[in-house]
Amino acid sequence: MMRAITLAVGVLIAAIVGFMSYDWYRTSNAPGQAFGAPFALVDQNGAPITEQAFRGQPTAIFFGFTHCPEVCPTTLFEMDGWLKSLGSEGEDIRAYFISVDPERDTPEILKNYVGNVSDRITGITGEPDKVAAMAKSFGIYWKKVPLEDGDYTLDHTASVLLLDETGDFFGTIAYGEAQDAALAKLKRLAQS
Template identity: 65%
Template sequence: MMRYILVGILALMVLAVGLLSFEWYRGQNQAVAFGAPFELVDDSGQPITEKAFQGRPTALFFGFTHCPDVCPTTLFEMEGWLDELGEEGEDLQAFFITVDPERDTPEVMKTYLGNFSDRVTGITGDPEKVAAMAKAFRIYSRKVELEDGDYTMDHTASVMLLDRNGDFFGTISYEENAETAVAKLRRLINEG
């Protein structure tokens, strides 16, 4: 009988050590930095920094104004999500960050975004600073030369969600179901 009690106690101790190890490991992975300080300009030519992503729930989309399909589709969907949220989404802010700052000046971005929404703010600036920001947010982008001498940009097509502290909250995939996207935004808005 005593032997079974000792085996039971030993099993509980092993389980407790395993759970503590798992929690420690999970905490270590959550400590990975996401984003970094930056100094760029918005689509009105005004300075903007990472502080703009704090204090309110935020949706970020990295793209470019010469994009033939992914960017206009995502911006159109984003406006639909904002409309669906209505007053509930008034605190949610949205940004479109260019991965093509050589062509996407503040004026170009302002005009382009005006075709989709008055609630999405464009961000652009020095190409090296834009590239550093994209890298800090783990965004893939690459210039692709075309046969006619022009170029396009390959880039991550997901919308990044940040909580009120500016920390990573989740993503909305390209062409994700609208109901699912709105549900994710509701969770983001209602978080803290």
């Protein structure tokens, strides 16, 4: 009996936390505004890009950096695979790779890096303070970690953010999430 009560309380707490998280995301931006703050950065071709790029179609965005040894290349490869697997179902989904290392990730470097993986994903970078403000407004964690050789790496959020066609938060795909689960989320996003 006590085990059943403990389980019920645990399920209730999980449901409350889930609802509060959803409600926070749902109400954290005004209706008609893109999730996160307005921004003015550049894409991998050096062209200006703003939050308007995240409106008018469903969007998948990932924050990372080109010197990343594992998480970023893996996630880009997976994103490209998911989009290919969706075929025509996912043709309206736009995908972006936003650098949290703009000091090293110039538009040219991003174009080569992303282009080696996918023609469906667009790289975004910009001035360090503008990138930092944009990433912070999206709730992205990142931190420079010095290496013994004087170089550095970055710890960062490893989830793909999903935005609906209005630019509003739709969900996430966690790093290492099963392909079937990721595809199901992207299919729901494409139909939103």
